[in-house]
Amino acid sequence: MKPTVRNFVIVGLTSSGKRFRPSDWAERLCGIMSQFGSDHKMRYSPYVQPGPDENGAKTVRVDARLYDVEPLAYHFLLNFAKDNDLQLRFLDEETPPNDEGRQEKEGQEKGSP
Numbered sequence: 479m480k481p482t483v484r485n486f487v488i489v490g491l492t493s494s495g496k497r498f499r500p501s502d503w504a505e506r507l508c509g510i511m512s513q514f515g516s517d518h519k520m521r522y523s524p525y526v527q528p529g530p531d532e533n534g535a536k537t538v539r540v541d542a543r544l545y546d547v548e549p550l551a552y553h554f555l556l557n558f559a560k561d562n563d564l565q566l567r568f569l570d571e572e573t574p575p576n577d578e579g580r581q582e583k584e585g586q587e588k589g590s591p
Contacts, residue, residue: 483545488555489565490536497535498564504528504536507558511551526555542570 488507490498500506511526522528525544531537538555545552559566 481545483542483552485542485569486540486556487531487567487569488538488540488559489531489567491565492563493565494563498562501536504538507538507555526551 488504490503492498505528508522508526508528509520511523512520513523515521523544525541525547527539529537529539540552540555542552544555556566558564
């Protein structure tokens with residue numbers, strides 16, 4: 479059985495609504511998934527991005543494609559949210575854990591054979 483892989487956002491609020499600390503948690507969490515570019519500057523992964531939500535709370539947006547690249551990192555981020563009692567928002571329907579399945583699903587949605 480294939481695992482359910484979805485885009486999600488970790489919100490810097492606990493299930494009871496308290497702000498998560500330290501205040502730079504999102505940047506730190508994304509920093510562990512970042513790398514140095516050819517210009518010698520640190521770049522966040524395209525799959526793990528910090529940012530605010532509509533209410534100004536810190537968030538980390540996780541792209542389901544991370545699972546295809548590194549499943550352990552995807553699960554680490556899910557577990558980070560659960561272990562710290564942070565709110566999770568899932569952004570879409572189930573995504574197959576590989577590009578071939580994703581392309582096949584997209585083709586079916588567009589009416590392609």
